[in-house]
Amino acid sequence: MSELVDSWPEGFRAGFASVVGRPNAGKSTLTNAMVGQKVAITSARPETTRRVIRAIVSQEAGQIVLVDTPGLHRPRTLLGERLNDMVRDSLEGVDAVVVCLPADEPIGPGDRFLLSLVLGKGVPVVAAVTKTDKVGRQALASHLLEIEAEGDFTDIVPVSAVTGDQVDVLRNVLLDLMPESPPLYPMGTVTDESEETLIAELIREAALEELRDELPHSLAVTVDEIEEENARPGARDQRPLVRVHASIHVERDSQKGIVIGHGGSRLRQIGSDARMGIARLLDARIYLDLHVRVAKDWQRDPKKLGRLGF
Numbered sequence: 001m002s003e004l005v006d007s008w009p010e011g012f013r014a015g016f017a018s019v020v021g022r023p024n025a026g027k028s029t030l031t032n033a034m035v036g037q038k039v040a041i042t043s044a045r046p047e048t049t050r051r052v053i054r055a056i057v058s059q060e061a062g063q064i065v066l067v068d069t070p071g072l073h074r075p076r077t078l079l080g081e082r083l084n085d086m087v088r089d090s091l092e093g094v095d096a097v098v099v100c101l102p103a104d105e106p107i108g109p110g111d112r113f114l115l116s117l118v119l120g121k122g123v124p125v126v127a128a129v130t131k132t133d134k135v136g137r138q139a140l141a142s143h144l145l146e147i148e149a150e151g152d153f154t155d156i157v158p159v160s161a162v163t164g165d166q167v168d169v170l171r172n173v174l175l176d177l178m179p180e181s182p183p184l185y186p187m188g189t190v191t192d193e194s195e196e197t198l199i200a201e202l203i204r205e206a207a208l209e210e211l212r213d214e215l216p217h218s219l220a221v222t223v224d225e226i227e228e229e230n231a232r233p234g235a236r237d238q239r240p241l242v243r244v245h246a247s248i249h250v251e252r253d254s255q256k257g258i259v260i261g262h263g264g265s266r267l268r269q270i271g272s273d274a275r276m277g278i279a280r281l282l283d284a285r286i287y288l289d290l291h292v293r294v295a296k297d298w299q300r301d302p303k304k305l306g307r308l309g310f
Contacts, residue, residue: 008182013062015178018090019128020069020118021100022110026130026161030100031055031068033161034171039191040068040201052086058187062175065184067094077217077299082310091117096124096154096177098170103143103158104134107150115151124154124177128170133160196223199278203246203290206273207259210266214258220249220298220308228284243287244278249295249308259292267292 019027028040031053039055057064069090070083091097097118101111118125127147132140140158147156155173159166185192200221207219227243248270250256260267267290275288298304 011180013175013178014181014184015095016065016067017096017098017174018067018069018094019098020087020114025100025102027100028068029161030128030130031066033164033167034066035190037190052090054192056185056189056191057171062178063183064174064178078302079299079305079310091121094123095179096126096174098126098128100128100130101147103129103132103140107146119151126173127153127156129156129158131160132158132165133163198281199223199244202277203274206270207248210270218251218255222247222308237285240284241287242282242284245289248290248292249298250292251297253294256292256294
């Protein structure tokens with residue numbers, strides 16, 4: 001439960017830091033590591049993050065609101081254009097920018113385009129060199145020199161969100177860049193996302209993992225209804241029962257069959273995996289009712305994008 005803030009130490013700092021990078025640069029994994037628990041879904045599939053997620057890091061000395069963003073990429077659809085617009089919008093009014101640059105990939109045109117956007121904003125830019133657990137010391141040292149030559153960074157921090165190496169260092173670097181301010185959120189809050197949004201994201205994460213590379217871009221999830229019932233008196237598990245009715249949207253009839261799988265096997269597996277994540281999120285017993293629906297070419301249709309939350 002979050003604590004209401006009625007006092008804070010002298011010199012307390014609080015502000016916003018936008019976390020940006022190419023797709024699969026490790027932004028959401030790093031955001032979760034900084035917070036200390038899962039806030040944003042993660043996957044090896046491109047375009048996993050489709051909305052701006054605020055994740056809140058609260059410490060005795062200050063509070064950092066991390067603005068986790070979609071990966072900046074060359075758009076092929078209206079959805080892609082809107083995701084890129086989210087990234088650009090997230091750079092406005094923040095106190096610092098964290099650019100995620102994977103240690104196991106060379107600096108490319110996409111990185112340079114992103115750096116040209118952020119380095120001209122007049123705010124501190126920290127290069128977070130992610131996935132350092134995937135390379136050796138010599139390769140990392142060489143990569144750090146290449147990154148240093150790309151621009152005038154406030155700091156460059158090599159970090160591994162998987163092992164936790166230097167996550168605390170990056171956290172402290174960002175905290176020092178925040179202005180003196182009262183806390184922006186109650187202490188203990190980890191995100192301002194609604195439960196409905198978090199549930200939809202957990203279902204999409206389970207679908208991405210189950211379907212692998214078959215149709216990651218074509219999936220969208222909406223939560224249609226949430227009902228809560230108290231446990232029966234005397235029941236061994238006294239947690240409430242939460243009934244979640246949700247829809248997985250695809251673009252074509254053929255994709256619907258892929259998601260459902262032979263005899264419904266894939267949809268059952270997606271539901272089973274998602275149910276575990278939702279149970280942890282809500283600390284409740286979960287009944288999850290999933291349906292697969294076709295929204296033809298929704299990534300290119302402005303009205304359908306709007307209905308699906310984009």
